[in-house]
Amino acid sequence: MSTRTAPIVPVETREHYLNVDYGVKSWLLTTDHKRIAILYLASITLFFFVGGFFAVLIRLELLTPQGDLFQAETYNKLFTMHGVMMIFFFLIPSVPAVLGNFLVPMMIGARDLAFPRINLLSWYVYMIGATLTFAAVVAGGVDTGWTFYTPYSSTYSNGNVILAGVGIFITGFSSILTGLNFIVTIHKMRAPGLTWFRLPLFIWAHYATSIIMILGTPVIAITLVLLVLERGFHIGIFDPALGGDPVLFQHLFWFYSHPAVYIMILPGMGVISELISCFSRKYVFGYHFVAFSSLAIAVISFLVWGHHMFVSSQSVYAGMIFSILSFLVAVPSAIKVFNWTATLYKGSISYQAPMLYAFGFIGLFTIGGLTGMFLAAIGLDVHVHDTYFIVAHFHYIMVGGAVMAYLGGIHFWWPKMTGRMYPEGWARFSALVVFIGFHLTFFPQFILGYLGMPRRYHAYPEEFQVLNVMSSAGASILGVGYLIPMIYLIWSLKYGPIASANPWGATGLEWQTPSPPPTVNFTETPIVTEEPYHYSIREIKVV
Amino acid sequence: MFSSFPLFPEAASKVARQVDHLYFFLIAVTVFFSLLIGCLVIFFAIKYRRRSEVELPEPITGSIKLETLWTAVPLVLVMVMFVWGASVYFTISRPPDDAMQIYVVGKQWMWKLQHPGGQREINELHLALNRAVKLTMASEDVIHSFYVPAFRVKADVVPGRYTSTWFKPDKVGTYHLFCAEYCGTKHSGMIGQVIVMEPAQYQIWLSGGSSEGPLSARGEKLFQSLACNTCHRADGKGRGPVLAGIFGKPVSLQTGQKVIVDEAYIRESILNPTAKVVEGYQPVMPTFQGLISEEGLMQIIAYIQSLGLPGATINAQPGDSQPVTSERQGPRK
Numbered sequence: 001m002s003t004r005t006a007p008i009v010p011v012e013t014r015e016h017y018l019n020v021d022y023g024v025k026s027w028l029l030t031t032d033h034k035r036i037a038i039l040y041l042a043s044i045t046l047f048f049f050v051g052g053f054f055a056v057l058i059r060l061e062l063l064t065p066q067g068d069l070f071q072a073e074t075y076n077k078l079f080t081m082h083g084v085m086m087i088f089f090f091l092i093p094s095v096p097a098v099l100g101n102f103l104v105p106m107m108i109g110a111r112d113l114a115f116p117r118i119n120l121l122s123w124y125v126y127m128i129g130a131t132l133t134f135a136a137v138v139a140g141g142v143d144t145g146w147t148f149y150t151p152y153s154s155t156y157s158n159g160n161v162i163l164a165g166v167g168i169f170i171t172g173f174s175s176i177l178t179g180l181n182f183i184v185t186i187h188k189m190r191a192p193g194l195t196w197f198r199l200p201l202f203i204w205a206h207y208a209t210s211i212i213m214i215l216g217t218p219v220i221a222i223t224l225v226l227l228v229l230e231r232g233f234h235i236g237i238f239d240p241a242l243g244g245d246p247v248l249f250q251h252l253f254w255f256y257s258h259p260a261v262y263i264m265i266l267p268g269m270g271v272i273s274e275l276i277s278c279f280s281r282k283y284v285f286g287y288h289f290v291a292f293s294s295l296a297i298a299v300i301s302f303l304v305w306g307h308h309m310f311v312s313s314q315s316v317y318a319g320m321i322f323s324i325l326s327f328l329v330a331v332p333s334a335i336k337v338f339n340w341t342a343t344l345y346k347g348s349i350s351y352q353a354p355m356l357y358a359f360g361f362i363g364l365f366t367i368g369g370l371t372g373m374f375l376a377a378i379g380l381d382v383h384v385h386d387t388y389f390i391v392a393h394f395h396y397i398m399v400g401g402a403v404m405a406y407l408g409g410i411h412f413w414w415p416k417m418t419g420r421m422y423p424e425g426w427a428r429f430s431a432l433v434v435f436i437g438f439h440l441t442f443f444p445q446f447i448l449g450y451l452g453m454p455r456r457y458h459a460y461p462e463e464f465q466v467l468n469v470m471s472s473a474g475a476s477i478l479g480v481g482y483l484i485p486m487i488y489l490i491w492s493l494k495y496g497p498i499a500s501a502n503p504w505g506a507t508g509l510e511w512q513t514p515s516p517p518p519t520v521n522f523t524e525t526p527i528v529t530e531e532p533y534h535y536s537i538r539e540i541k542v543v
Numbered sequence: 544m545f546s547s548f549p550l551f552p553e554a555a556s557k558v559a560r561q562v563d564h565l566y567f568f569l570i571a572v573t574v575f576f577s578l579l580i581g582c583l584v585i586f587f588a589i590k591y592r593r594r595s596e597v598e599l600p601e602p603i604t605g606s607i608k609l610e611t612l613w614t615a616v617p618l619v620l621v622m623v624m625f626v627w628g629a630s631v632y633f634t635i636s637r638p639p640d641d642a643m644q645i646y647v648v649g650k651q652w653m654w655k656l657q658h659p660g661g662q663r664e665i666n667e668l669h670l671a672l673n674r675a676v677k678l679t680m681a682s683e684d685v686i687h688s689f690y691v692p693a694f695r696v697k698a699d700v701v702p703g704r705y706t707s708t709w710f711k712p713d714k715v716g717t718y719h720l721f722c723a724e725y726c727g728t729k730h731s732g733m734i735g736q737v738i739v740m741e742p743a744q745y746q747i748w749l750s751g752g753s754s755e756g757p758l759s760a761r762g763e764k765l766f767q768s769l770a771c772n773t774c775h776r777a778d779g780k781g782r783g784p785v786l787a788g789i790f791g792k793p794v795s796l797q798t799g800q801k802v803i804v805d806e807a808y809i810r811e812s813i814l815n816p817t818a819k820v821v822e823g824y825q826p827v828m829p830t831f832q833g834l835i836s837e838e839g840l841m842q843i844i845a846y847i848q849s850l851g852l853p854g855a856t857i858n859a860q861p862g863d864s865q866p867v868t869s870e871r872q873g874p875r876k
Contacts, residue, residue: 072729072730072732076730143728145725147725149685149724151685151702152727156685156727157727240702240703240704246703281598281600282600282602282603283604285603285604285605285606286604286606287604288605289605289610311688311699312686313699316632319632320629320632323632324622324625327624328621330617331617331618334613335610335613335614337580338580338613339605339610341587342605342609344583344584344587344588345587345591345603346591346600346603347587348591348593348600350592351588363577363584366580366581367573370569370572370573371573373569373572374566376621376625377565377569377624377628378628378632379562379565379627379628379629379630379634379635380565380566380628380631382632382635382696382697383692383696386690386724386725387723447550450551451549451550451552452692452719454721454723455725456725456730456731458731460731461734463548463549466548534602535599536600536601537602
């Protein structure tokens with residue numbers, strides 16, 4: 001890649017995408033992918049803390065075996081809204097809509113995404129969906145669980161299922177639009193010389209994610225439409241009393257929602273590849289294997305949905321097929337972990353905050369991935385299905401994996417996005433606190449799950465209390481771990497040291513332009529002549 | 544408050560121990576790979592820490608040998624896990640032939656259980672030691688899931704169909720029964736106990752129950768009160784097929800297909816009679832949807848099942864309130 005750098009002008013005087021216009025209108029009507037990324041960043045942070053607030057209340061209730069802090073109905077609404085907020089309004093948009101939006105054009109040397117106005121539209125669609133879903137919370141909440149299983153959701157629940165369903169339905173389109181934009185951009189707008197195998201792995205991961213977004217999201221949209229029609233007009237798709245099939249809903253729901261897990265984790269894997277290689281100054285070991293494993297995951301992830309239904313009365317042989325396919329999807333993830341580890345070998349490793357997040361990711365994702373084997377092993381899943389084992393497993397993947405990667409990425413590209421450095425010491429400290437708090441919160445849940453504590457229980461037998469108290473205590477540490485970055489990152493916007501164009505000495509086109517970048521990203525179109533991650537070939541200047 | 548603090552669940556059946564063995568194997572694999580990755584990351588991170596800002600590490604791009612190794616090893620390992628998991632699952636999904644039939648109805652928010660001898664329980668299930676039990680389950684409203692951690696089995700209870708599971712307790716004790724599928728407001732209150740007793744104690748418990756006779760007798764009463772016997776006559780002259788001895792046997796349908804007369808088929812034929820009409824009969828039977836409860840359906844099934852037994856007639860002798868024995872179940876094929 002080109003190592004040309006633009007002349008450094010002090011951030012206050014140089015015009016860049018942030019200071020080009022301060023008006024509210026200039027933000028709400030912007031078509032600049034970087035500004036839209038910032039809009040997304042603000043929105044999803046809001047929903048992360050809303051979802052987190054629900055989690056705090058859940059953990060408080062579970063301190064005691066009796067359901068004494070909240071009514072059962074309230075508790076059910078809390079875990080439902082925690083799941084809905086975190087999954088649909090934080091995790092799914094997190095890395096793609098914030099980091100992807102900001103970086104996909106910059107990493108490929110483009111001026112913007114292929115469809116800048118569609119990009120803005122996707123944010124508005126997201127906000128409309130989020131507002132409707134949030135309205136459902138304010139109007140009394142939803143108590144179906146984020147999975148909306150029928151016939152409970154379609155017939156028996158008293159919650160605002162229709163409003164929440166419509167909100168999620170609408171938000172889905174923002175995913176589809178973002179995926180579409182990424183695919184077209186990556187195909188058509190790469191800088192001269194930037195061949196497919198010179199693309200950063202972040203781009204490969206986003207390409208794979210976009211495929212899932214485009215192919216999977218319409219299915220959840222259809223499912224939610226059917227659910228809303230069933231609830232509103234009793235059309236008899238899912239309710240057996242009306243001639244429907246409740247298990248059909250689960251098939252449709254998981255056909256999207258299992259691949260959606262990979263919408264959450266694949267972009268995070270892309271982030272980790274960038275971090276590991278930058279902070280060990282090495283090529284990503286086995287670049288092609290890491291790139292193609294993303295595509296393999298995207299394809300196989302569509303064929304494993306039935307592993308959510310091993311005890312749902314699905315046939316024994318269908319269970320077998322879904323079991324073996326679920327095992328197969330684990331192999332490309334294992335390949336990635338081994339390659340990241342091998343990337344460290346004979347590297348020049350520095351322990352800056354983003355790298356600590358990456359180490360944390362490897363640790364948590366490895367455990368999350370391996371405990372997935374317990375669930376793919378069909379005879380064992382029968383026992384742990386719908387227990388806290390599941391809760392622990394998917395939090396290791398989605399919070400341990402996806403959120404660690406997201407935070408690592410936010411730290412890594414924060415200087416590029418804002419032009420400011422954050423306080424390094426606090427950042428390292430918070431990475432450590434999150435890692436420790438995370439284990440304390442979720443590791444006890446594996447034990448609880450194998451003991452047999454079902455998930456979504458408002459009250460539970462007394463012998464489960466000690467582990468639940470441990471989990472709640474850990475959650476308070478984890479919560480602090482998330483609040484610290486929130487504080488110092490906001491602080492850094494005004495008081496942080498001015499960031500240089502390339503504070504980490506990273507390769508990658510996004511570092512070849514000033515921080516924050518000008519609205520046009522690159523004053524001259526970069527020309528790419530090298531493989532990515534050429535750290536060990538020659539020194540890259542920290543500028 | 545912290546009087547008991549278990550870290551591992553009791554195992555009260557052979558299947559439970561089989562599941563545990565698989566669990567231990569998976570834990571071993573997990574610990575091995577977590578330690579491997581963890582130690583390598585820490586070791587590399589320390590050994591190859593950056594010593595100078597200008598150092599240039601050796602350019603290494605990859606190794607086909609290593610890639611092959613760490614593709615093949617996980618692949619082989621997961622295939623072992625798959626086969627092991629699948630074989631345990633086969634055991635879980637195949638009840639032994641001599642299993643005693645117990646009928647379970649889940650509804651918001653309780654479990655209703657019926658023993659073949661007519662004993663009925665709510666949120667409690669009494670079982671005899673070393674006696675296999677097969678549950679046939681239905682739901683009156685939403686999806687529930689019957690879960691006994693000590694047996695390591697769980698099966699969703701789905702409205703509109705029968706699901707089943709089985710277990711053979713081999714340890715006396717009282718175990719948790721949970722609803723594992725979220726079913727609404729009092730989901731966490733839909734719990735109960737499974738009480739495994741010595742056979743002698745169990746006999747005492749049985750004799751203390753039911754005054755209404757066995758399940759099949761109750762099914763027979765229902766059969767008559769719904770006037771099923773006006774068409775399903777024993778002499779074969781009715782408008783409906785003779786029911787004696789058909790349970791577990793194949794019958795030919797109008798469409799030329801064959802179906803096995805099992806619980807699901809009988810249930811469907813009562814609620815939606817025209818769906819699968821037996822060859823040679825007219826689709827004249829009205830639906831009984833709304834006229835019969837899930838429990839009533841199970842009683843009628845038990846009755847029809849009892850008609851296949853030697854000595855049973857369409858006018859089965861009432862008063863047969865003997866405790867459950869294996870003959871009650873009859874051979875099921």
